[in-house]
Structure formats: structure tokens, C-alpha cells
Amino acid sequence: xxxxxxxxxxxxxxxxxxxxxxxxxxxxxxxxxxxxxxxxxxxxxxxxxxxxxxxxxxxxxxxxxxxxxxxxxxxxxxxxxxxxxxxxxxxxxx
Amino acid sequence: xxxxxxxxxxxxxxxxxxxxxxxxxxxxxxxxxxxxxxxxxxxxxxxxxxxxxxxxxxxxxxxxxxxxxxxxxxxxxxxxxxxxxxxxxxxxxx
Amino acid sequence: xxxxxxxxxxxxxxxxxxxxxxxxxxxxxxxxxxxxxxxxxxxxxxxxxxxxxxxxxxxxxxxxxxxxxxxxxxxxxxxxxxxxxxxxxxxxxx
Amino acid sequence: xxxxxxxxxxxxxxxxxxxxxxxxxxxxxxxxxxxxxxxxxxxxxxxxxxxxxxxxxxxxxxxxxxxxxxxxxxxxxxxxxxxxxxxxxxxxxx
Amino acid sequence: xxxxxxxxxxxxxxxxxxxxxxxxxxxxxxxxxxxxxxxxxxxxxxxxxxxxxxxxxxxxxxxxxxxxxxxxxxxxxxxxxxxxxxxxxxxxxx
Amino acid sequence: xxxxxxxxxxxxxxxxxxxxxxxxxxxxxxxxxxxxxxxxxxxxxxxxxxxxxxxxxxxxxxxxxxxxxxxxxxxxxxxxxxxxxxxxxxxxxx
Amino acid sequence: xxxxxxxxxxxxxxxxxxxxxxxxxxxxxxxxxxxxxxxxxxxxxxxxxxxxxxxxxxxxxxxxxxxxxxxxxxxxxxxxxxxxxxxxxxxxxx
Numbered sequence: 001x002x003x004x005x006x007x008x009x010x011x012x013x014x015x016x017x018x019x020x021x022x023x024x025x026x027x028x029x030x031x032x033x034x035x036x037x038x039x040x041x042x043x044x045x046x047x048x049x050x051x052x053x054x055x056x057x058x059x060x061x062x063x064x065x066x067x068x069x070x071x072x073x074x075x076x077x078x079x080x081x082x083x084x085x086x087x088x089x090x091x092x093x094x
Numbered sequence: 095x096x097x098x099x100x101x102x103x104x105x106x107x108x109x110x111x112x113x114x115x116x117x118x119x120x121x122x123x124x125x126x127x128x129x130x131x132x133x134x135x136x137x138x139x140x141x142x143x144x145x146x147x148x149x150x151x152x153x154x155x156x157x158x159x160x161x162x163x164x165x166x167x168x169x170x171x172x173x174x175x176x177x178x179x180x181x182x183x184x185x186x187x188x
Numbered sequence: 189x190x191x192x193x194x195x196x197x198x199x200x201x202x203x204x205x206x207x208x209x210x211x212x213x214x215x216x217x218x219x220x221x222x223x224x225x226x227x228x229x230x231x232x233x234x235x236x237x238x239x240x241x242x243x244x245x246x247x248x249x250x251x252x253x254x255x256x257x258x259x260x261x262x263x264x265x266x267x268x269x270x271x272x273x274x275x276x277x278x279x280x281x282x
Numbered sequence: 283x284x285x286x287x288x289x290x291x292x293x294x295x296x297x298x299x300x301x302x303x304x305x306x307x308x309x310x311x312x313x314x315x316x317x318x319x320x321x322x323x324x325x326x327x328x329x330x331x332x333x334x335x336x337x338x339x340x341x342x343x344x345x346x347x348x349x350x351x352x353x354x355x356x357x358x359x360x361x362x363x364x365x366x367x368x369x370x371x372x373x374x375x376x
Numbered sequence: 377x378x379x380x381x382x383x384x385x386x387x388x389x390x391x392x393x394x395x396x397x398x399x400x401x402x403x404x405x406x407x408x409x410x411x412x413x414x415x416x417x418x419x420x421x422x423x424x425x426x427x428x429x430x431x432x433x434x435x436x437x438x439x440x441x442x443x444x445x446x447x448x449x450x451x452x453x454x455x456x457x458x459x460x461x462x463x464x465x466x467x468x469x470x
Numbered sequence: 471x472x473x474x475x476x477x478x479x480x481x482x483x484x485x486x487x488x489x490x491x492x493x494x495x496x497x498x499x500x501x502x503x504x505x506x507x508x509x510x511x512x513x514x515x516x517x518x519x520x521x522x523x524x525x526x527x528x529x530x531x532x533x534x535x536x537x538x539x540x541x542x543x544x545x546x547x548x549x550x551x552x553x554x555x556x557x558x559x560x561x562x563x564x
Numbered sequence: 565x566x567x568x569x570x571x572x573x574x575x576x577x578x579x580x581x582x583x584x585x586x587x588x589x590x591x592x593x594x595x596x597x598x599x600x601x602x603x604x605x606x607x608x609x610x611x612x613x614x615x616x617x618x619x620x621x622x623x624x625x626x627x628x629x630x631x632x633x634x635x636x637x638x639x640x641x642x643x644x645x646x647x648x649x650x651x652x653x654x655x656x657x658x
Contacts, residue, residue, distance in 0.1 A: 002657060002658045003629070003655045003656075003657055003658075004655055004656040004657075004658060005654065005655040006621050006622070006650070006653055006654065006655055006656065007621065007651070009654060009655060011655065035166050035168055035177075042655075044655075045621075048618060048619075049144070049145070050144065050145070050613070050614065051613070051614070051616055051618070052145055054142060054145070057100050057101065057139075058100070065097070065166075065168060065177070067166065072599050072629075072631065072654060074599055074629060083599070083629070083654045083655055086100070087101070089100055090099065090100065090103060090166060090177045091097045091098055091099040091100055091103060091105065091136075091138075091177055092097075092098040092100065093096060093097055093098075094096045094097075094098060129260050129262055129271070143238070143239070144238065144239070146239055148236060148239070151194055151195065151233075152194070159191070159260075159262060159271070161260065180194070181195070183194055184193065184194065184197060184260060184271045185191045185192055185193040185194055185197060185199065185230075185232075185271055186191075186192040186194065187190060187191055187192075188190045188191075188192060223354050223356055223365070237332070237333070238332065238333070240333055242330060242333070243330075245288050245289065245327075246288070253285070253354075253356060253365070255354065274288070275289070277288055278287065278288065278291060278354060278365045279285045279286055279287040279288055279291065279293065279324075279326075279365055280285075280286040280288065281284060281285055281286075282284045282285075282286060317448050317450055317459075331426070331427070332426065332427070334427055336424060336427070339382050339383065339421075340382070347379070347448075347450060347459070349448065368382070369383070371382055372381065372382065372385060372448060372459045373379045373380055373381045373382055373385060373387065373418075373420075373459055374379075374380040374382065375378060375379055375380075376378045376379075376380060411542050411544055411553075425520075425521070426520065426521070428521055430518060430521070433476050433477065433515075434476070441473070441542075441544060441553070443542065462476070463477070465476055466475065466476065466479060466542060466553045467473045467474055467475040467476055467479065467481065467512075467514075467553055468473075468474040468476065469472060469473055469474075470472045470473075470474060505636050505638055505647075519614075519615070520614065520615070522615055524612060524615070527570050527571065527609075528570070535567070535636075535638060535647070537636065556570070557571070559570055560569065560570065560573060560636060560647045561567045561568055561569040561570055561573060561575065561606075561608075561647055562567075562568040562570065563566060563567055563568075564566045564567075564568060
């Protein structure tokens with residue numbers, strides 16, 4: 001992976017529908033914002049607030065739920081990633 | 095339960111209409127935002143503000159009222175949950 | 189009463205039109221947001237700001253004026269209540 | 283007067299047109315928000331900011347100019363009052 | 377002058393077109409907000425921020441440029457004034 | 471120059487098209503906000519934040535790029551100036 | 565380069581499509597904001613927050629991804645640059 005997100009941004013890789021099924025999570029929510037499952041592939045150093053850097057709460061390898069409409073898509077070496085702010089990640093899936 | 099909400103997010107499970115009746119609460123409010131009753135199934139570690147983590151005010155097992163339109167729905171192992179921020183929870187029902 | 193409001197929320201019970209007349213208050217304001225008289229039935233522990241909990245300014249039993257369009261209505265054991273933030277309460281009526 | 287405004291709210295009583303003329307103030311401003319003259323009849327304890335209560339700058343008896351569209355009207359014992367935040371008061375008239 | 381502005385408000389008196397010419401300033405800006413020249417006739421005590429009162433930067437007698445659409449007009453003893461916040465004053469003209 | 475900008479405001483004088491060419495800068499950006507080159511002719515004392523005055527980053531004589539739609543135009547002694555906040559200045563050109 | 569960005573602004577130079585291909589990054593996102601690859605050519609001194617200057621996280625020479633619609637375009641000596649705030653940079657590409 002050659003993308004280093006800045007501040008409190010995270011790079012994630014969307015999980016395929018199959019894998020989503022395996023972990024037993026089906027995402028619903030037609031009337032609401034639909035979440036998406038993904039794996040964290042890169043984590044920024046954390047935002048700097050009042051001169052102090054805040055630790056990030058997710059780490060590389062975490063499987064996360066995030067809002068489908070959050071972030072920006074990029075394609076690196078033929079694979080698609082999404083760069084988003086940590087606050088757009090809803091939860092870690094274990 | 096295998097969802098760990100981040101920061102000040104909470105995972106809740108909507109209570110069925112029957113249970114709602116049992117606790118004696120009927121939710122109204124056609125002209126206003128209608129609240130919903132639910133049980134807390136997972137609680138985030140709390141938001142970090144000015145470098146300090148804030149304690150959460152709800153805990154697993156609490157029955158809560160929340161705004162029906164708040165949060166994001168997910169389905170895990172066939173059961174539906176909602177992930178929302180603690181500030182969208184109106185009250186604990188006892 | 190079995191509703192414990194969170195943070196700086198308050199549960200109030202709208203006063204009947206008769207009682208409103210008794211206390212000598214008639215609420216007007218067609219062109220503006222019309223206030224409503226109510227009695228406080230439950231008070232949250234107070235918001236946490238910069239790590240400190242702020243004391244609430246209203247207490248159970250207070251009669252208050254609040255903006256009619258503020259808050260969320262719930263019905264408990266056949267009685268209607270409104271859950272709102274303390275900042276939506278305009279004044280205490282004595 | 284039996285209304286105790288909360289936080290930084292103030293209860294004022296609009297001055298009649300006659301009195302407005304006596305003090306020599308005529309309020310204009312068709313294209314802008316038109317101010318109104320009033321007398322302060324009750325003052326809240328002041329807002330709490332960062333855990334400290336801020337002193338109020340107006341006191342009972344002050345004649346003030348305020349924005350006509352600010353605040354909420356109530357009628358107590360047959361007399362009309364307006365409840366508004368102190369920041370909606372423009373100036374004290376002496 | 378019998379108007380005491382609150383907080384960081386200032387009372388100003390618009391300068392006549394003749395005086396504007398004398399000081400050599402012609403105000404333009406059809407596509408932008410057009411500024412106006414005026415003289416300061418009363419100055420509030422300054423806003424209170426974090427419990428401390430901030431000194432005002434203008435004083436009575438200062439000639440200032442301000443945004444024409446800022447503030448509220450009042451007429452006192454037959455003369456027109458404008459009450460506005462200090463932050464709506466662009467510059468002092470010397 | 472007889473205009474003293476307040477707080478973090480700056481008075482600038484637009485540079486003519488010829489001068490723009492000399493410094494080798496051509497401003498583009500039809501789909502975006504188009505910047506303009508100008509010379510700083512007066513600098514405010516700096517904004518006061520948390521009771522402390524912040525130093526300004528530009529000084530009289532600096533050539534700067536700024537957003538064309540920022541600020542307010544005034545004409546003094548037949549010359550046009552723009553008063554804008556320092557944050558609307560994009561860069562110093564050397 | 566003769567542009568010194570102010571505060572937390574950065575001057576970047578868009579990378580040509582060929583170079584984008586070389587680094588293996590193809591930018592997608594029709595439904596979302598499309599990012600762009602660029603090289604940092606000048607970095608501001610950092611924003612001043614609470615009286616302290618914050619260090620910048622990017623440096624001259626860094627290749628970065630940024631939101632295509634962020635910032636302002638300028639042409640210097642025949643070459644096009646974009647001036648944007650550091651927070652509009654998504655990630656450093658290595």
C-alpha cells in the first residue's frame with residue numbers, strides 16, 4: 001500500500017459481498033444512510049487538536065462499518081480504496 | 095454481539111411493539127419527531143474531548159428512548175441493530 | 189415516573205388549559221413561536237462540558253414556559269410527556 | 283411579576299407609543315430589522331459558560347432597545363411580556 | 377446622546393455626503409457590499425469572553441467605514457443613528 | 471493612506487494587469503474562485519483571540535494573491551482600495 | 565517558485581496523467597468528489613491556533629491526493645498551480 005492518509009484519515013478496502021455474508025452481517029437501511037463493511041489498510045497519524053496529536057481508534061486490519069456515502073474513492077494498482085475520516089467509521093466488527 | 099461502536103456511538107436493538115406495551119410506554123408525536131424504544135447492546139468507549147475520554151452515560155442492558163430517524167441500521171446474524179451517537183438517545187426507561 | 193432523561197434533558201408534563209388560566213398566564217404569539225406551560229417531572233443529570241457536569245437550573249415540580257415546538261412527545265401509562273433540552277425552557281413560572 | 287427567566291434570558295414589557303415619543307426616540311428601519319423600546323421586568327441569573335455564571339448587563343427597570351422579531355410573547359394577568367435572550371437587546375436607553 | 381450600547385455594540389452617526397467628499401473618500405462597490413462612512417457616538421463596554429471583558433478598538437469621535445447593511449437604525453431627538461457590532465466596522469478613517 | 475483597518479483586516483491596492491504580467495503571474499480559474507494580485511497598503515493590529523492579540527502575517531508592501539470576491543471596495547482620493555480579512559489572502563508573491 | 569502561501573495553505577502542481585499512471589494510481593469516483601494527484605511545491609508556515617503555530621504535515625516534494633474541487637488555480641511563469649488548505653489534502657502518495 002503506498003497511500004499515507006493525513007491527520008485523522010483512514011484508507012479502507014471495501015469487503016466483497018461474499019465476505020460480508022461470512023461475517024454474518026447484512027447491511028440494511030433503505031430509508032436511512034446504508035453502511036458498508038470494509039477492512040482498514042492504512043491509518044493517518046491522528047488529528048492535532050490544541051497542539052496535541054490524538055491517537056487513532058482503528059488500526060490496520062480492523063474490519064469496520066462505515067457510511068457508504070462517506071469519503072473519496074481511489075484506485076491504486078488496480079484495486080479500489082476509500083479515504084475517509086475516522087469519524088465516518090461507525091464501528092469495528094469482530 | 096460482534097460490533098464494537100467507536101467513540102460515543104451505541105448499538106441498540108429496537109424493542110418489539112409487545113414489549114413497548116408491557117412497559118406502559120406508547121410513543122406518539124405525529125407533528126414532531128417520533129421516538130422509539132430500544133435496548134442497548136453495545137457501548138463505545140466514549141468520545142475524546144480535549145485529550146480526555148468522556149465516560150458514557152448508558153450501559154449495555156439499558157432500555158432507552160431514541161429518535162426514530164437517528165442512526166444507521168445494520169443486520170447481524172439475522173437480527174437488526176441500529177448504531178447511533180449517545181446524544182441521539184433521549185432518556186433511559188426504567 | 190419511569191423515564192430518566194440523559195444529559196441536560198428534562199421531562200415535562202403539559203398543564204391543562206384550566207390550570208393555565210388559574211396562574212393567570214395566557215400564551216400568545218401568533219406571528220412568533222407560541223410558548224406552552226408545563227410542569228417538570230424529571231430532570232437529567234446535566235450536560236458534561238470540558239469534563240465537568242453542569243448543574244441543572246430547573247427541578248422536579250417547577251412550572252415552566254417552553255417553546256411549543258421543542259422536544260419530543262412520549263406517552264407513558266396513558267399520560268403524555270415531552271422530553272426536551274433545558275435550553276428550550278424559557279422561564280420558571282412562580 | 284411571576285416569571286423567572288432562565289440563564290441569560292430577560293423578560294421585558296413593550297413601552298407604549300406615547301412613552302416612546304416622550305423619550306424622544308422614534309424607531310425607523312423599513313429595510314432593516316426594526317427595533318422596539320421596552321422596560322426590563324425580570325432578569326435571568328446569567329448563562330453558565332465554562333462552569334462560571336456570567337453577570338447580566340441589564341437590570342430590572344432598564345429601558346432597552348431590542349429587535350422587534352426577537353423573543354417569545356406571553357400574557358400574564360392580562361399584560362403582555364416578551365422573553366428574549368440578553369444578546370437580542372441592542373442598547374440601554376437613559 | 378442617551379443610548380448606551382450593550383457588549384461590543386457601537387452607536388454611529390452616518391456622515392453626510394458633503395463630509396464624505398471632504399475627507400476624500402468615495403465609496404464604491406456595486407457588485408459587493410457597499411461601505412458607508414460614519415462617526416462613532418457611543419461605544420459599548422466590550423463583549424465578555426471567557427469571563428473577561430474585551431477592550432473596544434474604536435472610541436467616541438472616530439470616523440469609521442462600515443458595511444451599509446450592518447446594524448439597526450434608530451432615530452433619537454430627530455437624528456438618525458445606527459447600532460451595530462464592532463466587528464461590522466471595517467476601518468477607522470483618519 | 472488614511473484608512474486604519476480594524477482587527478485582522480488588511481487594506482490592499484489591486485495591481486494593474488501590466489504589473490501582473492511583469493511578475494509572471496496569470497490568474498486563471500473560470501470554474502473556481504478567481505484570485506487577484508494586489509499590494510498591501512495598510513495592516514490592522516491583528517485579531518484578539520482569548521484576550522491576546524495575534525500578530526499579522528502580511529506587512530505593508532507585500533504583494534499578495536487574494537480571492538477576487540473577498541472584501542469591500544472603497545475609493546480614497548481617487549484611488550480604489552479593498553478592505554479584507556487576512557484569512558482571505560491566499561499567498562504572498564515574491 | 566515565487567509564491568509563499570499563508571498560514572496552513574499549500575501550493576501544489578497537478579501531476580500529468582502519464583505520471584499518474586506510472587505511480588499506479590487511477591482516480592475514480594463519479595458519484596463522489598474525484599481526487600487528483602499533485603506534487604507539493606510550497607508550504608505555508610502553519611496556522612496559528614491559540615497563539616501557537618501548528619507544524620505542517622506535508623513538505624515540498626510530497627506527492628499528494630487532493631479533492632479536485634478544492635483550492636484556487638493560479639498560473640505562474642506559464643505553469644499552473646493550485647493553492648489550497650492542507651486539510652483539503654487527503655493523503656501522501658509514496
